[in-house]
Amino acid sequence: MQYTHDTMRKTQTRRRFQTKRRVSFPEEPFFSMNLNGKTAVVLGGTTGIGHAISVGLAEAGADVVAASRRPHEVDRTAERIEAEGRRTLRQTADVGNRETLQALADAVLQTFGKVDILVNAAGITKKVPTLDAPEADWNAILDTNLTGTLRGCQVFGRPMLERGYGRIINIASLSSFVGFYQVAAYAASKAAVVSLTKTLAVEWATQGVCVNAIAPGVFRTALNSELLDTTGRGRELLLRTPMQRFGKVEELVGAAVFLASDSAAFVTGEVLTVDGGFLASGVNQ
Numbered sequence: 001m002q003y004t005h006d007t008m009r010k011t012q013t014r015r016r017f018q019t020k021r022r023v024s025f026p027e028e029p030f031f032s033m034n035l036n037g038k039t040a041v042v043l044g045g046t047t048g049i050g051h052a053i054s055v056g057l058a059e060a061g062a063d064v065v066a067a068s069r070r071p072h073e074v075d076r077t078a079e080r081i082e083a084e085g086r087r088t089l090r091q092t093a094d095v096g097n098r099e100t101l102q103a104l105a106d107a108v109l110q111t112f113g114k115v116d117i118l119v120n121a122a123g124i125t126k127k128v129p130t131l132d133a134p135e136a137d138w139n140a141i142l143d144t145n146l147t148g149t150l151r152g153c154q155v156f157g158r159p160m161l162e163r164g165y166g167r168i169i170n171i172a173s174l175s176s177f178v179g180f181y182q183v184a185a186y187a188a189s190k191a192a193v194v195s196l197t198k199t200l201a202v203e204w205a206t207q208g209v210c211v212n213a214i215a216p217g218v219f220r221t222a223l224n225s226e227l228l229d230t231t232g233r234g235r236e237l238l239l240r241t242p243m244q245r246f247g248k249v250e251e252l253v254g255a256a257v258f259l260a261s262d263s264a265a266f267v268t269g270e271v272l273t274v275d276g277g278f279l280a281s282g283v284n285q
């Protein structure tokens with residue numbers, strides 16, 4: 001009898017609490033990582049990290065246009081996106097060439113009517129002693145990694161600002177924060193990508209456009225596999241990573257989907273590090 005009475009009292013309390021919660025919370029789920037109905041563009045989205053993010057955004061529900069310079073990589077990624085049941089476009093673009101980005105934006109707007117999400121993942125690097133680094137290399141790396149990111153933000157940011165909605169994710173690096181041996185141009189470009197991200201976040205904060213960055217740790221891709229495999233650098237990077245392994249590109253998808261989603265509506269100017277503990281670490285053994 002006592003048990004029944006207690007149970008009834010608890011049930012009544014829970015109902016009162018649930019009624020209160022229903023009154024004070026919006027009817028739509030407050031927490032959503034669903035990207036259904038969103039349109040995403042991923043520049044440098046056809047191999048490595050960009051490819052994984054393109055497929056991940058499609059798995060989360062978005063239509064995704066993954067662009068880069070090589071047509072066969074664009075085709076390969078488009079097939080993968082369509083296999084998720086999402087729409088895409090097959091169009092190349094060079095972040096070093098504003099006209100190709102504008103043509104891509106025009107095609108996306110014509111086909112999908114809007115662009116909600118932009119990921120700037122195009123990047124190149126070269127390891128060379130800084131004392132002798134040719135200016136041509138320096139300029140090429142800065143032009144792709146930094147100015148290319150600016151071009152992407154400008155070309156796709158404009159329609160986002162006009163519509164009052166956008167999510168931009170720039171790909172930074174551990175070298176945005178700490179020195180990496182003999183990659184001065186790459187590190188300078190990635191430090192500046194963080195600065196650009198924060199500046200645009202502040203400029204566009206009242207206009208519905210959030211600008212954030214992801215700083216990946218070490219992921220073996222076409223960009224770095226030779227360096228990781230043929231020099232002592234790979235061993236050192238593993239030693240410095242508390243998880244003692246390189247990342248899998250799929251492990252960046254959760255961060256990208258979060259920043260692309262309405263769950264991140266109040267997040268802007270943030271750099272989300274996905275690095276197995278690298279930046280947190282001092283001594284690992």
Ligand SMILES: NC(=O)c1ccc[n+]([C@@H]2O[C@H](COP(=O)([O-])OP(=O)(O)OC[C@H]3O[C@@H](n4cnc5c(N)ncnc54)[C@H](OP(=O)(O)O)[C@@H]3O)[C@@H](O)[C@H]2O)c1
Nearest residue numbers: 044047048049068069070094095121122123218219221223
């Ligand atoms: N792997 C890592 O450990 C790591 C760590 C931190 C940050 N990142 C950054 O992550 C991003 C992706 O790199 P990744 O490691 O995945 O290497 P990746 O496989 O070589 O990817 C680089 C992508 O950028 C594209 N790209 C290069 N120049 C371009 C241009 N001018 N216009 C358009 N697309 C261009 C390439 O495609 P096309 O050649 O077909 O144009 C390729 O799809 C880069 O920004 C890189 O700096 C990588």
